[in-house]
Amino acid sequence: MIKNEAMKIVSQQEIAASIYELTLSGSLVSEMNQPGQFVHIKTGNGYEPLLRRPISISSIDKENNTFTMVYRAEGKGTSLLSQETNDTEIDVLGPLGNGFTPEAAISGGTTLLVGGGIGVPPLYELSKRLTKLGVNVIHVLGFQNAATVFYEEKFQALGETYITTVDGSHGTKGFVTDVIDKLSDSYTTIFACGPTPMLRALESAYKETKEVFLSLEERMGCGIGACFACVCHTAEDPTGFHYKKVCSDGPVFRAGEVVL
Amino acid sequence: MIKNEAMKIVSQQEIAASIYELTLSGSLVSEMNQPGQFVHIKTGNGYEPLLRRPISISSIDKENNTFTMVYRAEGKGTSLLSQETNDTEIDVLGPLGNGFTPEAAISGGTTLLVGGGIGVPPLYELSKRLTKLGVNVIHVLGFQNAATVFYEEKFQALGETYITTVDGSHGTKGFVTDVIDKLSDSYTTIFACGPTPMLRALESAYKETKEVFLSLEERMGCGIGACFACVCHTAEDPTGFHYKKVCSDGPVFRAGEVVL
Amino acid sequence: MNMLNIKLPGLDLKNPIMPASGCFGFGKEFGNLYDLNILGAMMVKATTPEPRFGNPTPRVAETSSGMLNAIGLQNPGLKHVLKDELPWLNQFNVPIIANIAGSQVEDYVTVAGEISRASNVKALELNISCPNVKEGGITFGTDPDVARKVTEAVKAVSEVPVYVKLSPNVTNIVEMAQAVEAGGADGLTMINTLMGMRLDMKTGKPILANKTGGLSGPAIKPVAIRMIYEVSQAVTIPIIGMGGIMTAEDVIEFFYAGASAVAVGTANFTDPFVCPKIIEELPVLLKKLGYNHISECTGRSWNKHEQFANHRA
Amino acid sequence: MNMLNIKLPGLDLKNPIMPASGCFGFGKEFGNLYDLNILGAMMVKATTPEPRFGNPTPRVAETSSGMLNAIGLQNPGLKHVLKDELPWLNQFNVPIIANIAGSQVEDYVTVAGEISRASNVKALELNISCPNVKEGGITFGTDPDVARKVTEAVKAVSEVPVYVKLSPNVTNIVEMAQAVEAGGADGLTMINTLMGMRLDMKTGKPILANKTGGLSGPAIKPVAIRMIYEVSQAVTIPIIGMGGIMTAEDVIEFFYAGASAVAVGTANFTDPFVCPKIIEELPVLLKKLGYNHISECTGRSWNKHEQFANHRA
């Protein structure tokens, strides 16, 4: 169930250039079940920023009633969030949306997890779940440059991990697709989250041969499916009136389900 | 000279119900010379509140480069200000306006200081200056009720002090004028700051027989004389186009100089 | 004692708080968060004769104390609303105000004729002020003669009272209000969004795919208050006020200006529980301010304080 | 390399940043805070033929990300401005844009004829959009024919180029802009304030003694951007943009929309050093965004990016 809670900050730290890891505790955590869901966060304490900020859940710790997000402090809202200190409570609405279904990966087989920039965080909880299910995971994670790389060791601890950077300052120079093209295609399933061009590339290359699940991003109003801010056309009716809402039908869709 | 400085919080505490005493340090203090001047404070760190808040200087400590304000946390801006803690810097513009002239009180004589509510603070620096000049001071300070009374002992340390409260929960029940009416009128000068009805009452009762100086309040835009938000008519031309600006010509005027 | 009940044409409200059209869908999503029965009424998403996808995304952008939207009246169309959405809403004891839109007068007439016969639709809200569609929408809301004609046409077919939603993007809001009153409107709802725009720092291009969008939220509240203040003194029909309401204090300010009920839009995004919160806080605030009933606040900015509850019917 | 110099009719600007009329008096007070020579130009307080006291106080009220003002064009009158204010400003190497106002066409003509002959007045800004005066002011700014006529009358007597200041309180801003362009305007300044109001929670009455006031500040920026975007594509004369500018980024957004220079109003109250700060930050920001000169930003929201500096003259 979706809940709204003033959650306590357990820890917040900058783990890469402008990339913050924030752990919150509260009873809302007990509602979190699926990797790839997100929360909607009110930053600041006035009308500015007015809108909440959607941030993916990057790991869930039910035992301690905490969950962790990883986000880039860039605009007004995320910058304010990054300044919050331990005494503060954060207004969280969630969990929202439909995430990744680890069950879609054939147990015992190999699954490819592809993340780009701030699309990487939700893959972490997913990868933990998959490995627990006995699925062999390969991670291909793309970043701008060495300074913005995060969670490399954490992913390495779960499975084979390739890093790409646009400027080549760490890992392979280029995009995630440059690495994927060279992988043996032993995997059956792809889970991906990142910029739309990356998702499009994966969709067009692997839609036919693999099970592909993509997590989308869109500017949001409500985050719960009521305002129609975040819709996309369905693939079956690409110019008609049928639609899916990224916030409540997604953010994760099967490749080919909606128009990217 | 008017300066703009991010000043450090030395201390902030609630000294009466919703009444805060805030001490700031910075080089701007060296510009403060006159009791009754005020500073213009930016509260919050966004566009809300958008306007600065005018607050009187209530005491100046040149040795330590600090000054103190006393204010009521009521609306958006002052509430935000009251939540600031020691690490924060406060954006201060000042000192502004023309304050009280202690020299106007005849040295060795007796001077009456009349304050109402949050009009009391600027009288404190004034009283310190007057007593230093050898002037005998009498304070008559009006408050809503016992819970909002502040600085009683501080004023007592400087001279005779009468407190009134509207509900009679402390000191004399009623208004400052109820006390003043019963004082022997040995004083030659009155300095007053408080609600306009109080100032009007003092003006009409004592303008002819005493030297009366009144500190006015008005909603402000710029605080420095540029926007014409805070004007009042001059007494000589009460319906014409002559005017005084509360922020830069005042806030202290001689009774009879402007229309209250 | 009930301090909040209000009677308006067609509407017997347990309280004067309702979600604004387009900010609450058809209620289902918020129904997962709290019991919709607490609401005074519900203004549902604009309905057009045929389903509409609306504008391309991005459809929202943030501004200082406000937001822009260019949804473009996306909705599932009249048939689906009649068959699915309204029946679902029937489980709640909440009057529905159906927001209707279209590109031509016939569209309004089609939707009004059918939707006004749904059992829980107690009033129509004629959306002649949507800034985000190419045809119709706002053009109906900026020309007094056109506005009057569409009002008359809808009145002729509607089974329930008709409220006309005014656009703030006009030189003379009073003239618009009087035109629709003359056209037979039973009430007004105001204001819709102000036309605005934001540009992206990097590309220089509009953030919204539709380029311009409707500005809502606290930023526009002073404009809404001013317009309601002017219009409420110039018409005899009641006003449902909206535009930037975030708190119970804001609600009172709208009543002072001349509103007899209010709608809450954008605030539902900032705080999805804002409507229940306001409904809970209002009686406390009213008592603190010395009122026995919220209707005493209506028009206090301009009336002589003798005559209260002027639209209490 | 100078990245900020701009040439506009009558104005040879070292940078396109100037304080907006009414927010900077006649410069004296800010002159105590910093060297006014750094400013691109200065729009001084509205001048009328006779001295005016303006409206009763309170004259300002705060709103979410904005403020309302109802100064009512207080000014010392034409004679005093010519004798005292303008000569004082002569010590600075800053072109003065004289904002002129009145209740009838003759007033504008009187002030324009005389003030345009002052040596440092390089342009006039015709204030046909003040929402805070009973007569004149805004009525001139909402009727295209009236606006055109007053523009023509002023053009006939002015020694310097004439910029007309547009009101946002209109249904069709493009029509207004084209009317004053047809009347001979050399440029436009936009936007003036939106009409708004705030009510006091305790009394229910307007906070401003004048009841309504003009809304300015970041709250109105999206409206300003939208209007400049529309108008800049429909006229050939340059636009000086304003409405909620607080930062160098905001300046760029106004250029993208179609402005060729900008004015900063309300921000001077929030931060009296905002103009020097923006002037300092602009070149850094421009470089970061990849521009060599600020004129490259003008109209980027709608132009094809081939033609830069369209109003660079």
Ligand SMILES: Cc1cc2nc3c(=O)[nH]c(=O)nc-3n(C[C@H](O)[C@H](O)[C@H](O)COP(=O)(O)OP(=O)(O)OC[C@H]3O[C@@H](n4cnc5c(N)ncnc54)[C@H](O)[C@@H]3O)c2cc1C
């Ligand atoms: C389902 C989902 C999950 C996300 N998960 C993460 C995450 O785990 N970590 C992370 O760093 N970022 C994530 N994002 C992106 C994140 O929401 C934006 O970076 C953030 O909203 C930007 O806010 P700001 O205050 O920095 O920027 P501003 O420029 O102040 O934002 C202005 C407005 O635009 C919206 N906006 C700006 N960029 C985006 C964007 N990329 N997507 C959606 N809305 C945007 C904001 O929400 C706000 O309404 C996610 C987005 C979505 C939709």
Ligand SMILES: Cc1cc2nc3c(=O)[nH]c(=O)nc-3n(C[C@H](O)[C@H](O)[C@H](O)COP(=O)(O)OP(=O)(O)OC[C@H]3O[C@@H](n4cnc5c(N)ncnc54)[C@H](O)[C@@H]3O)c2cc1C
């Ligand atoms: C010269 C001068 C000296 C002052 N000295 C003190 C002082 O020492 N201690 C103190 O507690 N208060 C003082 N005040 C009053 C103080 O400025 C207001 O209480 C304060 O601005 C209210 O802000 P807010 O955020 O609480 O209220 P809000 O309601 O959020 O204020 C909204 C707007 O109204 C203005 N405003 C509201 N009340 C007043 C008022 N009484 N006077 C002027 N503007 C007002 C605010 O500045 C702001 O622009 C002084 C006022 C003036 C003019």
Ligand SMILES: Cc1cc2nc3c(=O)[nH]c(=O)nc-3n(C[C@H](O)[C@H](O)[C@H](O)COP(=O)(O)O)c2cc1C
């Ligand atoms: C996302 C969004 C969608 C809207 N859709 C509609 C609509 O379909 N019909 C309508 O009449 N008004 C619509 N509006 C306008 C609101 O009902 C309301 O008039 C306006 O937003 C001002 O109120 P607010 O500031 O409380 O949001 C919409 C507003 C928003 C923000």
Ligand SMILES: Cc1cc2nc3c(=O)[nH]c(=O)nc-3n(C[C@H](O)[C@H](O)[C@H](O)COP(=O)(O)O)c2cc1C
């Ligand atoms: C206090 C105040 C006084 C103003 N006086 C004038 C004026 O005399 N003449 C004029 O043309 N505009 C006047 N304006 C409007 C501004 O010049 C400007 O157009 C408007 O405030 C929008 O810009 P901003 O949001 O940057 O303030 C005034 C604005 C304010 C806030």
Ligand code: FES
């Ligand atoms: S954000 Fe409102 S429907 Fe998705």
Ligand code: FES
């Ligand atoms: S506040 Fe601007 S002139 Fe006094």
